[in-house]
Amino acid sequence: MKFLMFKFSLFVALTFNFVINSSAQTYFQERLPKEIFDVEEPSSRVNGVPGSMMYKTRDCRAIPVTNLRKRIVNTAIQEWSYFGLSVYDLTHTRDDNPNYKRQPWRRPIIDSAEAQRVAGSIAGYWSSTPDSSWILERQNESWASFGHGSRWRNPWSAAFISWVMCESGLAESHRFRRAVAHYSYIDQAIMSKADAESTSAYIAFDIGEQPIQPGDLLCRGSRPEYRSIAARRVQIGVGARTHCDIVVKLDAVNNRIMLIGGNVRAWVRLKILPADVNDEGLLIPLPYDSRIIFAHLKLKADAVSNNVFEESPSVQQLLCSGYEENLKGVINSDLAICLGKIMDQRIVNFL
Secondary structure (H helix, E strand, O other), X not given: OOEEEEEXXXXXXHXXXXXXXXXXXXXEEOXXXXXXXXXXXXXXXXXXXOOOOEEOOOOOOOOOOOOHHHHHHHHHHHHHHHOOOOEEEOHHHEOOOOOOOOOOOOOOOOOHHHHHHHHHHHHHHHHOOOOOHHHHHHHHHHHHHHOOOOOXXXXXXXXXXXXXXXXXXXXXXXXXXXXXXXXXXXXXXXXHHOOOOOOOOEEEEOOOOOOOOOOOEEEEEEEOOXXXXXXXXXXXXXXXXXXXXXXXXXXXXXXXXXXXXXXXXXXXXXXXXXXXXXXXXXXXXXXXXXXXXXXXXXXXXXXOOOOHHHHOHHXXXXXXXXXXXXXXXXXXXXXXXXXXXXXXXXXXXXX
């Protein structure tokens, strides 16, 4: 597979239209330079290549916790952009859609070269979680046996969330309990609700109790299929298969909630959930594809504009370089506004 990198000026970017989601090619946006957005690439936390990769750094950087919501959202968006801006639209799967029939689960196919490109990043996510050395060792064995483009043996969605929080300034475990499984920090948020002295960054609510905002987490359970915080509270500390994503945008006009998560069909993807306004006037996620969001982990931080998605450095980089087509269906055209050119665009194309 041939590797091509193009560095475009604003003029060139406006002249050529790049389309993502092509079966023949994958486009992604390189991470922004640190002087524009100060985030350490997750791959910088590891050494080596697939098959002999090792952790280099396990701790989090000392980062001032300012504009926490915005930083969490911006960090998640940058990773989504680096993974190719893939969108997983689930709005048609809402349980009350009579025309939707649930499809049998199929394992996603990830291009081998793409899997190798992001291998160091996913290993970097894992490096932020305690007690995960065995996972990287296991993956090295898998790479050695099945090739460097083979899939990860262990689900890495909680590792992605842990790294985003680590790189956003939530370094101490009393603030956010980074872990290889989501239930660990879900339990922390549940317990913090009953503890007035808790310093946890998140507090757990049932869906519809509090307004959902960008930077919050929405979580579901699959084994067991929790329907409320109370159902999980009686099992605090017991292992459970759960999944959480980071809220990045609420679209009340179209009744949608947008989230970014890791290991969403084996990739970092933007997930669009069906939503509706409840009796209290709050936008809440609806049951979809026979799944229920049971927990709203609310971030204890100042609110941000709901346009934080459009204003994020990575999205602005696309908008100001003429690639708004790549965000079609995600943001409304009246919000696709360049607020000021960030830098020359860098797009990588795998043919």
